[in-house]
Structures are given as C-alpha cells and as structure tokens.
Amino acid sequence: MADLASLVAARLQPAFDALEVGADPVVRPSDRADFQANGALGLAKRLKRTPRDVAADVVAAAALDDLCSTVEIAGPGFVNLTLRDDVLAGLVAAVACDDRLGVPVAAKSETVVVDYSAPNVAKEMHVGHLRTTIIGDALVRILGHVGHTVIRENHIGDWGTPFGMLIEHLLDLGETAGAAELSMGDLNGFYQQARRKFDGDVGFADRARARVVALQAGDAETMRLWTVLVEQSAAYFQVVYERLGVLLTPGDLMGESVYNPMLAGVVEDLAAAGLLVDSDGAQCVFPPGFTNRDNEPLPLIVRKGDGGYGYAATDLATVRDRIDRVGATWLLYCVGAPQAQHLQMVWVVCEMAGWLRPPARAVHVANGSVLGADGKLLRTRAGTSLRLVDLLDEAVARAAEVLAARGGAPDGVDAAVLARQIGIGAVKYADLSTDRLRDYQFDWDRMLSFDGNTAPYLQYARARIRSIFARSGVDPLAVAGTVPTLAEPAERALARELLGFEAAVADTIDKLSPHRLCSYLFGLAGVFTAFYEACPVLKAEVSVRDGRLVLCDLTARVLRTGLDLLGIETPDRM
C-alpha cells in the first residue's frame, strides 16, 4: 500500500522531470481538496514564468484523469487535486482487508536500541521517569510494528559511589529488614536515611567509602550485598512497569555495572588514539565546539583524578557496545532535555574515536518536564518529588470516580479493570499527545475528560463503534470486502481520513514524536463523529449499510491499533 500523497507525487514526477530544473513535486494533504501540489511555485522563478503557467503545464503532462475527479489550479499556483470517489472507495476497501491497515513494513529493517526509563537502584521512581518511560515505550512499539528489530535497554543506575553508603545502610538495618523495606517500595526513606547518616555520621561515612573501594575491587561479600540491593530494586521497578503497562522486563536491564569491565579498554583506546589529555589530574577528552563558563574548552572527564571512572566512561562504553556487540545502526536515547550537552559530547568523542560512524547514528529523543497547575515542576503539596506509583494509583482512583459519575461500568464489565484502563491510558495519552520537547501541564480533570484530545475520548469513540456491531448482531467479517459507496460527504471525508493512518505512522517515526499519531487519531475520531451524526448506519438500506459498516469497523480498528502503538489499552465496552 503506497502512501496516497506519494502516489500522486509519482504521477507528477515525469512532468517535473520534463521541465529539467531538478525540482520534485511537493504533494501534501489539504483541507481545500484531497491533496495540494505546490512544487510549481518554486519552479516558476527559475523558469522565469508565472507559477500558474508552470502548474498548468505540469497538470497537462501528468494525465491524472484515472486518479482524480477534479484538478484545479488555484491561488498563486497551487494545484488542488480531488481523488475520484471510486478510487478512494477502492483504496478504503483494500485497507479494510489489510491486517496492517495500510501501514507497510519498512523497506530497510534496522536494528534500533531504545534506551529509556533508567531509574536508579535503591531510589524511588518519580514523575521524572514518567515521560522517558512512556515515550520510549511508544517508540519501541511503533518501530517494532513497522518491522525494525528493536532492542530495549534500561540503563539503570546500579553503580557508583552512592552504593557504599547504601550497602552500609542495608547492613545497619539488617539484611532481611532492609530488603523488606526496599521491596515494599519505600525507597525514598531508604535512600534518604543512608544519605543523612553519610552526611552526619563520620564513622558511617568512612565505612561507606571503604565499602566503595571493596565494591570496585569485586569483594565477594560486598558484591553479594550489592546484588541484594539491585535485585530488590529490579523487582520493584517491574511492579511499576506492569502497573504502567510498558514492555520493559528484567531482561532489558542494562545497568551501568554491565559496562564496568569495558571501561579500562575504553580509556586505553582513547589514549592510543591520542585523544586523552591530563587535566588537573583527570583524564579528559576535549571535543571541539564545547566551552565552559570561562570560555575555555570543556572536558569530557573519562577518568577522575582519584583513578575512578566517571559516568562519561560508561556512556562511551555503552555506545561502543550497542554498535559493536548489538549491531545497532540507530541509537535512541529517551532522556530528559537537560542532558543534551552531555550526550552531544559523548557522541562527538565516539565519532573522534571512530566508534560511532555511519550508518550508525545516535539521536537524543529529548523530553521536557511535567509541570503542575502552578507551572512549576510537578511535586507533592509538601514539595517533595511525587512517587510514580502514587501518581498511578491516583489516576486509577480518579478514573473510577469519573466512571461512577457516568453511571458505572456496563453490565458484565469489571469496573476495577476498566478504571485502570481509563486511568493509566489517560496519564499516558496526556504525556504522549504533547510535543515531547515541550514541558506540559499535568491536569487530572482535563486528561480524564471524555471530551477533547484525551485517551478516554478515543477509547469511548471506539467502544461506541463496537456497540454498533454488538447491537446489530452483524459480524464485521460478514461485510468485509464491501466497497463503500461514499455518496455522502461525511462518508467520503471519513474514507480519506482512514487512508491517512499510514502517513501518520510514518510521520511519527520521522519525527520520533508520538504526538503526531495522537493528533491523527483525535482527528479521525472527530471525522468519524461527523459521519456518525450525518449517516445512519443500521437504519440505512442494506447496500449502503454494509459499506458504512466497513467504514465503522475500519475506524474502530485504526483507533485500536493506533492506541495499541501508543501503549494504551482499548476496552470493548465502557
């Protein structure tokens, strides 16, 4: 199934080629017609002719009669193309019979590593982990859907100096009690108590420092205690991931400790390449183009003055591992915007060292922050960071309230399950539907509303369509293959919108921005509503009815597939 705009562009291409100025047609969906071609505008100046004349030549040469019902040259030289109804109807019927709903498998399948979530061991998951986790997970699903080989990597913080104090605190509590506290998810308390002792108790701090040395030396007992911390945390993370409904599993954990054995090699190779510089006792690389506040070259500190490896060394090793061992050509880092400069420096150094080279490339899928109603970072009333589990619990509780106010769950539907689907879906959709780079304002009432660009609205729109089939007793399969008539404008508009799914998915991947898909689904639901209002389905005579049922069924399937790609569940009844 070829994207419609590409189909039209391909028809115009020979006409452009004939003009011999090396330009390509620009065809895009338009509100004024099905498509608008405007490439002639750019050509006109080079040809020293008016855009309208050039457009007329292109249209005459393209012979679009079998594809378009009207081709109109408008304004300063825009070509408005309206597809023939029979062409449109045929395409919709074909998509309706296609399990992939028109979305093709990528011509080039790539191995993609998606780095996302990345919580810290023995620390609470908070709102700050929400966006990276949800956006990363949506991209994993979408890229996988179009046939890429997607490797999820959860780069948890499971190494470094804090583990000295964490291990000592675990010993102070007693292993059993400490582990129990961790598994209950009271991680804020655990970490903060350790921190407080480290800052206030000289003896404890000394033990913690000694413990770091033992950890780095691979002392068996210390490693065992470290493993306790990591395993308890990993189990806790998994509880959160399952409640959130993301694909991450314990098998996806690729913590900092994994790269530990590779760090010496990284430093050796950088030194051999002549990139390493001693600066104030630290081993650094100075990538060009980065300066500090005094306008001096900014170092990437690979090895600290005390001989320890910093996170930069780990990040370098990670790039190398993903490319050389995993064989990835596309590295996606779903990480907050503040880390942009650090990542850029790491990648520049990797390029200098020859580790990151085409076709492999790294992309920072940056995200903005989640803000409260006051426009500041979302926090609890007390001003502490908000635990992710608490946020998710509240989402489900509030969804249950909204559901109750609407009259409760339908008979035979588990209200608790439905509340979870709506509540979690609402949180995820609110996050995904805003441009990921922008900060967005978290608002329970808005995200849980059944009106507007929300998950409940889309879930409800689909459930209503399902109920048409349930009430009528018609099996969608029974009408499959019917070519809709598209006599009504609302039918035609819906058909055209349905064919846009492919382009919406492609655009989402192109920009690595799930909100593109959200916008499409919301638009589709709106066009469907207009259709549903204007065109009776079950009351229509059979020949018309079956075509409309195909449109209904296809709409429901596109909504479901689209929400599925975003990681949002779709209850059949609600």
Add this chain to the structure above:
RNA sequence: GCGCUCGUAGCUCAAUGGAUAGAGCAUUUGACUACGGAUCAAAAGGUUAGGGGUUCGAGUCCCUUCGAGCGCGCCA
C-alpha cells in the same frame, strides 16, 4: 558570561517553508423522543512575545531584544 530548549485564542495544546494559523475546554446562541444525550451544530475569540533579515511565500529558517526553564570538571 557561554550554550541548549521554549514563548501561538482567556486556559491547555496543534500546525513538512505554502493560500484565510487550527482543535479541545471555558463563553454565547441554537437543534433534537435519541443507530450510546455526559450528544450535535454554529458564533465569538489572534499584530504567532517585540524588532530586523532571507524567500515568490515565514508561527516555522537566520540575526537581535525581552521573558521562562535548564545545563556548563572529576554526581548520573
């Protein structure tokens, strides 16, 4: 000081360099014994923070001012 991101309707958000900048909410007006009424339709709402530039064409690209947020040597 340098760098990054952002600034669009009252509010929350859209908009591949393409025509008259679009939705939802809120507001106002209207429809209808209903294929799911917590429905639908319509109106109103804009100097795209300000100024300059590039372009046939700028919310979008470049420069600049203002404002918000975040980074900038041994934490990750």
